[in-house]
Amino acid sequence: MKAAFINATGSPDIIEFGDVPDPQLRPDQVLIRVEASSVNPIDTYVRGGVIAMELPTPYFPGCDAAGVVEAVGSAVKRFAVGDRVWTTNQGLLGRQGTFAEQIAVDEKWVYALPREVSFEDAAACALVGVTAHLGLFREAALEPGETVLVIGGSGGVGSLVVQMAAAHGARVIATAGSKEKADKVRSFGAEEVILYKDQSIPEQVQRFAPQGVNVLWETRREPDFASAVGMLAERGRMVLMAGRDAQPPFPVGPFYVKECSLHGFVMFKATPIEMRTAAEDLTRMLKSGKIRANIGARFPLDQAAAAHRLQESATLGDSDQLCGKVVVINSESSVS
Template sequence: MKAILMIAVGNTDVLSLQVIAEPAISAATQIKVKLHAAGVNPVDTKVRRNGVFYAQPLPAVLGCDGAGVVTEIGSAVDKFSIGDKVWFCNGGLGREQGNYAEVTVLDQRWASLMPSNLSFTEAAALPLVLITAWGALFDRGGLQAGQTVLIHAGAGGVGHVAIQLAKLKGARVITTVSSDEKRAFVTSLGADEVVLYKPNGFADAVNQLTDGKGADLVFDTVGAAVFKESIAVTAHFGRLITLLDPGDINSTEARMRNLLIGYELMLTPMLRDLHEARDKHVEILNQCAAYIEQGLLSVHVSQIVPLEQAQLAHEAIEAGHTQGKIVLEIA
């Protein structure tokens, strides 16, 4: 089968299109999937630049997100049948094969039936960002109806689904973006107020929108500088959740505000083999599939790139300011 191999740590030129052996079912509960699309996420580029998470030799196949058709099932599989369309977040971190390939094998426990009204490219764009947004907003952030949430980078992969999930919860959503084009995009998703963070940051605008109280929950998807500025716009006794390392911070104001500060790394259950936590991830996909089929949740795929051009997808991610998601199409 064709696959994109990460043959070394480095720039995008370490991604190499090669023909490798097709994986085989090795356990009774596994399914084989003909992949039609693979989502591209920032973590893919970080693994490529910094190395895989496991002490295993390269090459490796990247890509956590996949969508395709079940073509073979193990003798104990009772969740899927041949021909089922599935989506999942599995592999791509250096141990299990990722989804930049024509075929993959995974345990049935980690897959879910695709929403019936999505294409493969749309479905492959979603698992990691849905699980991330859900965990940050609800599991770590405790967001409730009637509360105000500030979602940073609302036009991005995680941000654009986080806006929709927060609105489904009944929250008031403030989001930050970098351009008028993105303002229009996030408004179409349901954002109540939009702050252009250039050139003057966002703190003054958010505090004006909240009458100086700040947001009950702030969701940082950007990094250290945004995290630090976000302390001053998180309400007293509020929560500040980040996807990234905030670096060295002066915690005086956060302590004075009695903030709960949390981290969301949806990869932890895969990396630490926390199977019950991964079960929750599949439950999230099932619930989000219902929302999608009801027309309550959507995905924006900004670029569809052929598998053979995975380097271009990584370059686009690393250039920044991607709107929605980038997906590899697998013929």
């Protein structure tokens, strides 16, 4: 079969495309013909060696995929040949990734995909959607009627946080870097959008939410805890899912006096049960139209290196070229 792969970590230029051995199916695995996959910032970190992990050789980058079941192991109970499915949490902790024509995935990481949801949309929403769900509901315990501030509302995770929070009945304030991105964030359900390049985030939050926000979702690599705590309401919750190397000062006094809480998490450490709960809820929301994919660019599988370059330019280079997720397509049928 064909795959995009690496034999050692490094820049996007080391990604090759060519023939590799077909995957060998274990009893507890599902063989998926991949129709679409996507690129996440963590994919570029693993490929670049920034996050050290055990990797198979060759290694296919990618956490997410959607496609059709081609075979099942003898112990698989939830799926049959021909089922439409999606998966995430691959390419991590020693697991093989998704940038290939076929992948063998443990059944516990595979979820049913209704025909109403395209392969592209499922792949684009996989990791980011599970991340948004875990952060909003497992960590922050968001309640209807609360106010949520999303820093980076047009990004991969941020756009799903905006949509999920709005669908749950929360009032959403989000930041964006341009008028075009602000319009998109409003279409996702944000009531107010702050143009952070021209406006002060704390000042605008004070105008929109004088009592503070109940949940603050931070996506930047360098959080500003002083301004964050100032924007939180009493018993406000701040969610962190970025900033691996950041060590900013922290305002302990204002934080504990307000009875605030700080929630740091990484989605790939969630248990299979937690992942499945989030994944099945995400699928229901996609099917019903309560949330939709935010796709910023598409590449064929043989241009995986270019897909990684674009993602890396947005993640590490703060480029404005990308607004949404990068999707990698294996065939024309991926849109159906």
